[in-house]
Amino acid sequence: MLALGERFKSYEAEGTVFGAINKKQFQNLPSIAPQPDIVSSFEKLAYPLDENIRSFEEEIRTLSETRDTLLPKLISGELRVPDAEKLVEGMV
Structure with missing residues (x-):
């Protein structure tokens, strides 16, 4: 999660009150199963x-x-x- 910190900060800059992330951005986040x-x-x-x-x-x-x-x-x-x-x- 720490490695994603900078990416999350960029999402926060795009939101109004809270950070925002769209579906495409969410799908591109790395995940593990x-x-x-x-x-x-x-x-x-x-x-x-x-x-x-x-x-x-x-x-x-x-x-x-x-x-x-x-x-x-x-x-x-x-x-x-x-x-x-x-x-x-x-x-x-």
Whole structure:
């Protein structure tokens, strides 16, 4: 990446606020493709992390929905804390 520094600076000079690069310039940038065994090793490391992220995102959605359902009812007095606790226990 350091070797491309000067090329990136020239792209920055052409943009308005941020550097700009067109499709042809991008296609002409040198790139490398890793060997299949390296890709496989990376996938073995990354897949469990991706699964954790998906699991945490689902948990966040569930918690957000629970909060959005219970909080207005708790604030308005429509639902009491002990009753809310019972509802949440049933959800978890």
